[in-house]
Amino acid sequence: MFTAEPAIETLQAFATSLGIGLLIGLERERQVDVKAGLRTFGLVGLLGCLLAMIGEVSGSGWILAAGLVSVAAMMIASLVADPLENDDPGTTSVVALMVCYALGAAVWFGHASIAVMLAIVTTVLLYFKQQLHAASRNLTSTDVISILQFGVLSLVILPILPDRSFGPYDALNLRHIWWMVVLISGVSLAGYAALRFVGARHGVALLGFFGGLVSSTATTMIFSRHTRASSGLARTAMLVILLANLVVLLRIAFVSFVVAPKIIFPLLLVFGGGLVLGLLAVLWGWRRRDGNGELPMPEIKNPAEIRAALSFGALYALILVLSAWLQDIAGSQGLYLLALASGLTDVDAITLSTLRLFNTAQLDAGAAITAISLAICSNLAFKSGLVLVLGGMPLARRTLPGMAAIALGLLAGLLWLR
Numbered sequence: 389m390f391t392a393e394p395a396i397e398t399l400q401a402f403a404t405s406l407g408i409g410l411l412i413g414l415e416r417e418r419q420v421d422v423k424a425g426l427r428t429f430g431l432v433g434l435l436g437c438l439l440a441m442i443g444e445v446s447g448s449g450w451i452l453a454a455g456l457v458s459v460a461a462m463m464i465a466s467l468v469a470d471p472l473e474n475d476d477p478g479t480t481s482v483v484a485l486m487v488c489y490a491l492g493a494a495v496w497f498g499h500a501s502i503a504v505m506l507a508i509v510t511t512v513l514l515y516f517k518q519q520l521h522a523a524s525r526n527l528t529s530t531d532v533i534s535i536l537q538f539g540v541l542s543l544v545i546l547p548i549l550p551d552r553s554f555g556p557y558d559a560l561n562l563r564h565i566w567w568m569v570v571l572i573s574g575v576s577l578a579g580y581a582a583l584r585f586v587g588a589r590h591g592v593a594l595l596g597f598f599g600g601l602v603s604s605t606a607t608t609m610i611f612s613r614h615t616r617a618s619s620g621l622a623r624t625a626m627l628v629i630l631l632a633n634l635v636v637l638l639r640i641a642f643v644s645f646v647v648a649p650k651i652i653f654p655l656l657l658v659f660g661g662g663l664v665l666g667l668l669a670v671l672w673g674w675r676r677r678d679g680n681g682e683l684p685m686p687e688i689k690n691p692a693e694i695r696a697a698l699s700f701g702a703l704y705a706l707i708l709v710l711s712a713w714l715q716d717i718a719g720s721q722g723l724y725l726l727a728l729a730s731g732l733t734d735v736d737a738i739t740l741s742t743l744r745l746f747n748t749a750q751l752d753a754g755a756a757i758t759a760i761s762l763a764i765c766s767n768l769a770f771k772s773g774l775v776l777v778l779g780g781m782p783l784a785r786r787t788l789p790g791m792a793a794i795a796l797g798l799l800a801g802l803l804w805l806r
Contacts, residue, residue, distance in 0.1 A: 402437055404500050405492035408507040409433025412488050415514045416481065423466045424481055429488050432459055436492025444496070452493055459489050484514060531581070534693075538577050541697055542570045557712035560705055568740045569701045571646060575639060576602050596631025601639060605733075607632040608771045612779035622779075626786040627673050629775065633768060633794060634666045640739055640760065648743040651753050658757050658801030662764075665797035669790035704737045711741045712750070720755040724762055731763025732770045738763045754805060761802055765795045 413429025424432075439455040463482045487510055494503040513520070551563035579601025599607035611625040637659045645652045707730055714722030723742070730738045742759045745751035751759075772791045776784040 398441075401441075401495050401500070402434060404504065405433040405437035405495045406430050407433075408491050408495070408503060409488050411507050412484060412511055412514070415511050416484065423470075424463060424485055429485065432485055432488045433492040435459070436489040436494075437496045438492075440493035440496035456486060456489055460486055480514070480517075484510065534577060534580065537694055537697075538570075538573055540694070541566075541573055546570055556709050557716065559708045559712040564744070565701055565705055565708070568647075568704055569697050571643060572700060572736050572740075573697055575643065596628040597635055599628065600632030600635025604632040604636050605767075605771060605774075608774050609778060612775050612777075612783060615779045615783045622782045622786055623673060625779065625783055626790065627670060629771075629787055630666060630670050630673065630790040630794075633771065633791065634663060634670070636735065636764065636767070637662055637666075637794075640735065640764070643736070643739065644743060644760075647740065648747050648756075651743065651746055651756060654753050654805060655757050655760070658761055658798060658805055661797035661799075661801035661804070662794045663797070665793040665800075666790060669793045673786065673790065700734075700737065703734060704740060707737045707741045708744065711738075711745060715745060715750060720751070720758070723751070723755070723759050727759040727763040728766045731766035733767075735760075735763050735767050757805065758802055761798045765798060768795050 409430035409432055410426060412433075413424070413426040416429060417425040435455060436452075439452050443449055443451040460482055463485050467482070487506075491503040491507055491510075494500075494506075546563070546566050549562040549566050551561065553559070553561045579598050596607070608629050611621075611628050615621045615625040641652065641656060641659055644655055707726070710726055711723055714726055718725075723745075727738050727742070739760050742751065742756045742763075746753065746756040768791050772784075772788050775787050775791075779787070
């Protein structure tokens with residue numbers, strides 16, 4: 389018996405398939421020598437949905453497969469009979485048409501949301517052809533190695549590691565440890581790629597932001613050294629260094645959201661104090677800055693290097709054990725001392741170990757946020773020393789008040805939280 393609800397769902401599936409085809413076809417229509425444009429892609433999306441429906445009703449998957457082969461054969465025959473004027477083989481259009489057909493079929497099988505998302509991704513890839521080609525041509529061997537090594541870290545090593553706890557206090561879990569390595573390497577690699585893309589030509593703000601995303605310590609060191617050699621760079625260096633260290637708060641907030649989302653709200657309340665006071669210092673310096681001049685690029689190593697990943701993993705494992713031990717024998721105070729000591733050179737490891745204690749209910753939110761904030765303050769103190777030693781007094785006079793403002797903002801946030 390006919391009912392309205394199944395009919396509406398069927399019409400929605402066909403409408404979604406048509407919309408997917410029109411979206412991809414709209415981009416293809418922009419091409420000068422087009423073989424398949426708006427109407428063709430729209431019809432192919434409908435065809436995929438229609439043949440998926442017929443195949444499901446008839447119980448034959450060959451109908452859907454035959455349709456895919458026919459769509460590809462039609463497009464290839466068109467290109468053979470009338471090649472593109474620019475000697476382009478047209479393989480992208482062939483694959484795009486096949487993807488459109490498959491997405492139409494996916495809609496019928498109940499995966500409309502994923503199909504729409506993939507259609508948007510497909511359109512973006514097609515639209516940004518020139519930019520993607522330019523980016524690939526500009527890749528250095530180091531960039532390619534970084535991408536490949538990150539692939540090894542995340543897609544080769546991570547899946548084969550056992551997911552069980554062992555060691556003192558059951559604090560160690562190889563799958564968990566390596567997942568944290570992948571997370572930190574991924575964030576750093578994203579910043580590294582963005583920094584390579586924007587370079588120094590896009591100014592202070594982006595250089596400070598992406599420099600802090602990759603390594604605020606490396607950014608602080610390189611700009612301090614350049615200021616020692618060129619005193620006219622002091623105000624600009626101060627802005628880059630402060631921005632890089634403010635980004636540390638955003639980076640840790642993002643990692644905390646991924647690892648322990650329940651802690652993010654009170655953490656942001658505390659970090660808000662450091663961000664507000666730090667931004668005020670940046671705005672004050674921005675109004676008094678000189679011209680940018682020639683901005684140096686931070687000399688940052690491959691963030692996905694296997695050796696660096698192993699070193700971070702070992703450090704994180706050590707801090708996991710020490711955190712659990714100190715929490716057991718000395719409570720939160722022992723963890724705070726560890727945060728101050730380890731935070732001097734690495735905030736990520738102590739942050740992740742603290743979040744693990746929070747996730748396993750060995751630490752409440754207030755103690756966890758206090759430990760993370762103390763580690764950041766310790767790290768700010770260490771980098772302030774770098775500014776003073778490497779950059780000299782002209783840079784220190786401008787930068788250290790801003791670093792102190794970030795730390796005071798964090799401490800004020802902690803007092804308010806309590």
